[in-house]
Amino acid sequence: MDYVIAATGRRPNVGKLGLEALNLAQDEKGVPIVNAHTMQTSIPHIFLAGDASNLLPLLHEANDQGRIAGDNAARFPHVVPGFRHSALSIVFTSPQIAMVGETYRNLQERAKQQAKACDCFAVGEVSFEDQGRSRVIGQNKGLLRVYGELGTGRFLGAEMIAPAAEHLAHLLAWAHQSEMTVAQMLSLPFYHPVVEEGLRTALRDLNANLELGSAIEDRCMECGVGD
Numbered sequence: 001m002d003y004v005i006a007a008t009g010r011r012p013n014v015g016k017l018g019l020e021a022l023n024l025a026q027d028e029k030g031v032p033i034v035n036a037h038t039m040q041t042s043i044p045h046i047f048l049a050g051d052a053s054n055l056l057p058l059l060h061e062a063n064d065q066g067r068i069a070g071d072n073a074a075r076f077p078h079v080v081p082g083f084r085h086s087a088l089s090i091v092f093t094s095p096q097i098a099m100v101g102e103t104y105r106n107l108q109e110r111a112k113q114q115a116k117a118c119d120c121f122a123v124g125e126v127s128f129e130d131q132g133r134s135r136v137i138g139q140n141k142g143l144l145r146v147y148g149e150l151g152t153g154r155f156l157g158a159e160m161i162a163p164a165a166e167h168l169a170h171l172l173a174w175a176h177q178s179e180m181t182v183a184q185m186l187s188l189p190f191y192h193p194v195v196e197e198g199l200r201t202a203l204r205d206l207n208a209n210l211e212l213g214s215a216i217e218d219r220c221m222e223c224g225v226g227d
């Protein structure tokens with residue numbers, strides 16, 4: 001691919017709310033900064049939720065944030081961290097793009113902060129070029145990468161440009177929120193022939209890279225039955 005046209009990005013519509021009169025701390029784009037766990041702004045009794053905050057501008061995030069902000073405003077000054085779902089973003093392109101849990105960039109930054117660059121997580125991947133069901137439906141393009149924690153084998157996150165990414169991402173988000181290990185995910189059922197068999201290949205690759213399972217020796221078996 002030679003070119004990428006990125007036509008995304010939207011700004012919160014906070015222009016006419018008179019926020020400037022409050023002197024709230026703002027980010028470099030003029031959006032009020034809130035604590036992601038409590039939805040508290042720099043002024044303790046003012047809470048913000050949804051696109052008006054500096055957090056992810058997505059509908060399900062706005063729902064979570066609204067509940068946390070409302071609860072904390074109602075019980076102020078007893079402010080507590082609220083429940084957040086696992087991160088999940090989907091872009092309805094063709095093929096679709098999706099992210100679940102922690103991104104590769106997040107994991108790398110965290111590893112650097114802990115001064116043990118890149119030795120605390122492992123990566124597994126699958127290309128959909130040779131994936132059985134994806135080939136049959138003529139959508140055999142894309143890549144899925146999954147991340148897991150060394151030592152515990154806990155599933156940390158995933159990023160993909162893939163066929164049926166919206167569905168793969170939901171399965172992975174449910175596993176992430178359930179704090180499953182990669183081995184537990186691999187013990188769940190996979191039908192044949194489905195795109196999810198590609199996910200199983202990526203998880204097997206990850207389990208091997210976590211030194212918790214054997215490496216995939218016969219890639220051919222992964223195109224179809226593979227069990």
Ligand SMILES: Cc1cc2nc3c(=O)[nH]c(=O)nc-3n(C[C@H](O)[C@H](O)[C@H](O)COP(=O)(O)OP(=O)(O)OC[C@H]3O[C@@H](n4cnc5c(N)ncnc54)[C@H](O)[C@@H]3O)c2cc1C
Binds near residue numbers: 010016051056
């Ligand atoms: C083109 C587009 C595509 C999107 N696609 C997705 C998607 O696929 N998936 C997803 O999860 N999210 C998507 N989003 C984002 C999602 O719509 C927002 O994250 C979500 O609606 C935020 O909810 P909110 O309540 O914070 O704000 P909003 O839903 O924008 O609600 C704010 C309300 O406040 C009103 N308002 C504004 N100013 C004032 C004022 N001064 N006085 C009174 N009322 C006022 C507005 O009219 C509006 O009704 C998309 C957004 C856009 C623009």
